[in-house]
Amino acid sequence: MFDLEENLKKLPNQPGVYLMKDAQEQILYVGKAKILKNRVRQYFRGQDGLMPKIRKMVELVESFEWIVTDTEVEALILEMNLIKKHRPKYNTMLKDDKSYPYLKVTVNEEYPRVIYTRQLLRDKAKYFGPYTAAYGAQELLYFIQKHWKLCKINKNQHKKGNRACFSYHLNLCDGLCVDKITAEQHRQKIHEIIAFLNGDRAELFREMEQEMKMAAENLDFEKAAQIRDRIALMKRTFEEQIISRDSKQDADVIALEQMDDRVLAQIFFVREGKLIGREHFNIGDPENLSLPELYAVFIKQFYLGATFIPKEIVIAEETADVEILQEWLSQKKEQKVHFILPQKGEKKKLADLAKENARISLLQMGATIRKQEEAAQNAMKALVQAIGLDKNEIHRIEAYDISHISGAYSVGSMVVFIDGKAKNSDYRKFRIKEVRGVDDYAQLTEILRRRFARALEEQKQFLLKNDLPAGKFISLPDLILMDGGKGQVGVAEQVLAEFGLNIPVCGMVKDDTHSTRGLFFQGQEYQFEQFPEAFRLVTRIQDEAHRFAITYHRKLRQEHQVKSILDEIPGVGAARRKALLQHFGSAEKVGQATMEELMAVGTINKRVAEAVYLFFHPEEKKESESEMNPLLNQ
Template sequence: MFDIQEELKKLPDKPGVYIMKDSNGIVIYVGKAVVLKNRVRQYFQNSSNHPPKVSAMVSKIQEFEYIVTDTEVEALMLECNLIKKFKPKYNILLKDDKHYPYIKVTMQEQYPRILKTRRVEKDGAKYFGPYSSAFAVNDAIDTIKKLFPIKTCNRVLPRDIGKFRPCLNYHIKQCLGPCQGEVNKDEYRNMMKKICSFLGGQYDEILNDLKGHMETAAMNLEFEKAAQLRNKMNSIVQLSEAQKVLSTDGQDRDIIGFAQNVADLCIQVFFVRNGRVVGREHFIFEGEGKEDVKYSLSTFIKQFYNTVQYVPSEVVLPQEIEDGEIIGQWLTGRRGFKVNLRIPQRGELVKLVKMVVQNAEISLKLYGERLKREGSIHEEGLRELAGILGLESMPDRIEAYDISNTGSSEIVASMVVFEKGRPARDEYRKFKMKSVSEQNDYASMQETLFRRLNRAIRESREESGQAKFSRLPDLILVDGGLAHVNAAQQVVSELGFELVIAGMAKDDRHRTKALVYKGGEYELSAKLPLLRLITEIQDETHRVAVQYNRKLREKRYTHSELDNIDGIGEARKKALIRHFKSLTAVKNAEIAQLLEVDGINQRVAEKIYEYFRK
């Protein structure tokens, strides 16, 4: 039997890779270590400090193996290969292990060809890409065929010159006919060099060349030819507009950005070649929203560049990553030339990183919306919710409550209803506190629930056809922890109801973290569908409460004593309230304090001061 504590004592003081296995001998995690002894031991010490994902993994480890290497770079390479081989459950994994398509121009041949390929080799050919899809490559090659009379057949030249009849493309002047000896090698290669410039984004020379030929054709009254040249110029202009210019240095680089929410992580990559975006790709990692980004980015980079065929000279990152120096050495070895991992602090590259991050945020948002549309997460989340709370069936109607206030003013509450896991907006209700005059979330929650349930009691007695509160929830969720749950439970019990109540707790970054129920806290990170469901409910409840609070404040600020003061319009009134936070503070302000507000001059400050002192 494998004794973990005994095996930990045998770990060497060297770099290497460790392999964690479960009770069935299945590899569940592969990691790299600078010092195996120190790194592996950390998993089995101070478990309270581990993130939820690591704690879940450690609980399943029954044995481990390790492989010693001479250097950290060797350990990194071995780690990448083992992750690719075993696809361990607790490693961040690229689901689409794809090889991106490239355009290959065989400049090593006497009569070069244009090909689509997914392999980049050191064979003397020129490669352009990567492109995001085969469709993008085909589209680019079709554009080249329209602009340049290249050969598209498979004949090997110069071996096959003169051995076959010319094809249709030759007769319609879409091929120069090198197979017939109609064009010499140097002339054909010059055209292929122009194509390489075109693929590299250097359009000006080709546009000027076409413009000159078009004007000459027009002067010679060859209007049909001039029109064809004009159409070619339009195609180039459209292509140049589609490829956004990101830099003028013409360097090849990948720009990486990321976005996280409470559940998932999205990493976005923009492929920049010769200063232009030639493609982009995003990757969604489910359940990695709370992971350390340094670790996540490092893991992604190792897996991503272990699969792609081309490594650019620069990889631009939004922040530091784990093992950055070692990864830089590894990438340099893969490329054969120096690769820089760059974290820009100022200038144009900072703006580019922000743009990539914005695209990652959009991709992550669209992914979440797609999951909601599909609806599978709602049912699975409700099933997990019922399991945690010990319910006999999935809750059909959930009511969630949140409190919003601005100091002691405009204290409001929201009641949001979810039916079958989806928002039922017609059932939403909003409350403005009547008995609570100071900031007190517990008392506000109690007043809200008392009014809601008391209304249900009255409606059941009256049997009114206008009943809006008579339908009771299967589950009540309150925004907060154990104290909020206890405050809500007190009201519910006093009114004689038996309702299930749970709290929606947040972490220190105000993100949904756990459910609080019967004195216990249930971490949600391991239950992804439930985490997404509770996050959606909590965010919606908070949104409605804040929106109502803001509406009341704006309404209060619209009509105030400030309207009675000469020289105070809407802009100055809003500026005063924004600066002092309340009308009372404006009343008590001295002239010097009033002058600190944007738009308030000496004359207006004196008028405000005199008005409130009379």
């Protein structure tokens, strides 16, 4: 039995993290404290000053535990990691989980490349971004590759130019792959690209506009429209808006707006003095926090997984724990990070602009977001009510399905819904490795064992390092949905028992038309006549699990089909198959190639070229045999 008063006396006068738990040992809340004894005692020494939500949480607390740290900054980091791991009900959570794309110029390599990435590393490369629209960044990369005719082969790995890449034959590569240009000429192109990404693009836009006009004059309106759209997209992607004529600093500008029970954070991305984009985030359940505390919550959760931290963070209003946040971000960046609360000047204007944008976005989105979230929450409530579970305990649902054709190309899928909404970043796919042939139960057993083994291993690493591992299996579901009935449920329950886990499992039962009919749970089937919202949610989850599985299955099957065609040709092994596909782009184009074109591929000699050609042109093989043996014509 946990003695509350006795444990309150044991609390130390040190910084650390505390975890509030209910009667089922579920974590209700995670917090940090400069002095644990003072902070935790506040919850139980008179509740008149507590917010209603916190009072309700305290009523549920049956026990608590604490972790002592050396500094308050360490407590901050541990608190954020524990919140991300456990997602406690009474912690305010940032609802959006996004990473942003960058264009990376690998100036640290002998032959620099321009590539698309979502990871910002300390590797001496140049990064441009973040770009808030992934499509805009991809289109920009495509334009750079096409305009400067960049070779897509990594010359750093293939320094001897023994064969041209496929793009070279389409006049889309400058010939770096076959040493048609020197390393110095290539670096000059890279300097031009860097200047372009840094803002020196007026002349290029003029050239594109001239090309568009010429296309229109030649009545090639389709080409003119494509150029027009590309110019518009690039200008939107670059959105040049100078915030300071004297500053070339990188900065993030953060403003929050609160209306009733909704809070929206607006962040402007400023890179080298230019406003390049913006993004907004919804912050859930803000009832128990002041606005300065909400600023601190947003900053902690946003920068915990951020790939880039600017030197300046401009905040529109007072923020709690500024000194601790500043120290933490400086350690994370390995450079000094400054928080600025501007009172006048250009930065004050930009902070006010971010605040106004947050207000407008909140007004515009409020009704729509509220309607969507209410629908998702109602669906979750209806689902747990339909099968008799506690609605307060079910937040994360995982659904599993498998896909194969007569046991071939077998794959499994895991889709995740949190509070009734899909969380695509947590989806996982599995390629069946151990089971051969048609055995759905064995295949489900394999993917479930792999999933939960990974989860327990990551949790073990988390406890050892007090840090989140690179993998993303660490969060366990509150409810598991299996595509199938009693048999599939039994498989899942058996695997959970092996790992000592107690998670409810339902089977998504289908009717004769392969449509969702109900849920099989604890030995009986539940229908949805009285719960239409639950029916729609389960149908959506089941369809999504099936879609994700079959998409991966088709991808594997198509890849195998392309490879198997070339594998049937005598003399064509893995290396020659790869060379042919790289050179021609597809098996179909390999089949259309002439003998001379086939022999142009570096690893293909005359004998192999002839075998490839005759494989795709069997009628010519018969004619050749007929000419060599006149008796066949008699």
